Amino acid sequence: MMKMTPKAIFIGSLIILAAVVFVVVYMPWSTMDDTPSEIFRSRSKIEAQGRKLYKANGCVYCHSQSIRTIDWGLGAHRIAQSGDYVEDRPILLGSARTGPDLSQQGGEHPDDWHMAHFFNPRFTSPYSIMPTFSFLGMDNITLLTHYIQSLGLKEADVRMERQRYWKQKAIEAYESGPEENIKWLHNHVPQPWRELPNPYPTSEAGLARGHKVYQDFCAGCHSPIGDGMGPAQPWIYPPPFNFTILKDREISGGILYYQIMNGITGTAMPYFKKHLESEKIWEVGNFVAVYFINQSDANTEPRGIDASWEP
């Protein structure tokens, strides 16, 4: 029988620990390839300052920065590679997704969306349980936004370039008056979508479901009455769209569907195709058409063969 002397306990266990550290920490550390990935770039000074705020306020406890092969959600178009993290000290992979992964968050939204969202996340995302960060003050929120917009590195830069380009166009359109603005918005919806009516009939149940989707995803910006004066409105420019001016302006179900599905890059209007399935998009579109525009093309021609469930 082994004799457990103090030496055996203290020195013996330390020797085991040293051997294990050599294998499971030192070996991967010394042998891992630290070549930057193709999307890698160093962070700017201002982005690094924002990252300090991200660390200080514990963002890492609710947001991972680690996309897996099995993911579908935000950022899922790029699986994480070790070369994405080569200058991260510390690495902020995170261990929970109480909120979405942020690996590729840069350029998902324009800056004004983030400002509204940091000031109160419920302004842009009524479901959110993220804390308000108004206590940081605008300067710090700006720094934090710079960091968030850098996530995804070179790919984020491409997206941010796109956001800036279309932001300028969207502002020009907005400032040239409602008529021009609507024309501009319509011109960027592909022609087949513009001519496509909502193929499904309006029903009480469908409108009720559309109402719920609207409250859960849209009301923060567009307001409960569709006039674009939701709580996020003061933060956002061009401001959220006022649906009540759209009557007799050739708004088809297809236009509503396309804009909800794809968003309007450059404006705070996000794409919803990750959050909402097809039926939900048709129903919230029809809710907007019936209640706010007071004009719906639901179930009008051309609508193809009726779906089998239609009454």
Add this chain to the structure above:
Amino acid sequence: MNDKPKTGLFAYPTAAIFCLTSIFWMMIATFLGLLGATLLIAPDLTEGIGWLTFGRVRPAHVNLVLFGFVTPGLLAAAFYYIPKLLRTDLFSEKLGILSAGVWNLMLVAAMVTLLAGQTQAREYAELIWSVDMMVILSFILVIINFVLTVKHRKEPILFVSVWYAGAAVVLTATTFALGNVVWRPDSGALTGIPDAILLWFYGHNIFGLLLTPLSIGVAYYVVPKVCKAPLYSHTLSLVGFWSLIVVYTHIGTHHLLQVPVPTWLKVISIVDSVAMVIPVSVFLINIWYTAKSKLGEIHADIGGKFVFTGTIMYFFVSIQGSIMALPQVQRVTHFNNWVVGHAHIGVLGFSGMITLGGLYYILPRITGRPIYSRLLADFQYWLVLIGVTGFAIVLTVVGLIQGNSWLNGETVHRIIPQIHLYYVIRAALGLMIFTGAVIGMYNFVRTLFYNPEETS
């Protein structure tokens, strides 16, 4: 045992102060947990108060549970049983009191810095360098006292509890310094993926080399004492001790199975996670056979009751942990509340229960007075037991909802309303646990300072 029986408030001052440290910080730490749980259902509750924002409350909760409640409580028991088992006095009570003082200063510094947003943002290694140094100093003071007590022992044979307590403090002081990268005071981190590998090596060893061995040490002491039976097997003690140190230290990378780390390292972590059944079952067989047909004695002693319940929780959390390390399982369980549930079964159900058991066991023995109220102690037992069992159920359900929804292509955002109800239940269970902590504090303070039975 000791020739001169020692009792009275000042006979074991180090154990007594660590005991109060634990029970006090349990209250603070569980309150912060309750606050965090409440913020998940009422996110605007602390609007405008930066130091009470969720991202600062959470690490304060975790660090104070680990270093404020569980570790000092388990050390309190060790400061009692080590001299007892070695038939000697603690090397220095003065040094012990000093270590308890430094420990509490460290906890205040930890709480203040974390709530102020002073953090290195690495899970379980958040504390900034200056507080890291206080943690290491605290451990070194404890180590000196333990080692010199062992050196001056009158009992030649070291009982298994002494092995575990000694190894726990020495190995943790080492892995803490390593895991917190103390040679880089600004960042306390390595760079890139190796930082994650080191972090989870260290993070998992907070459980593997600190909480688990200290808890096992207490169980090995308390269960045979309460049962008035010899330990079932010395051989099993040996196998359990060495296999724990060899196997547990390999498994940290199971936190990174879905991350680009070397595959061979993932394989090691998975194999060893499954191999954890060896040290776990060896310990449990040893303890449960010791207690065989003695459950009446266990039930009669409130300390024994807490400790024995802790060993049952150890069974569940370990089996769960081995299963969670399987990649197919982790596809569902990773990144969600399943893991939070697992952590609570481990830290509160296993280590926390054994901490409370150790405290309740030593309290009458270091004071020479009975526990002020057995009823309140039992009440606390049930509050904690229902609380942690409820956590396990509710958080597992939430984790399954989240994990399966995500695999099914639903976004994180869209699942939030579905799990709201469970978050409400979780906060209610948190309130039970916090209430249990307050009741425990009251019971301990009454036992120590205002026990009417002593004057009668």
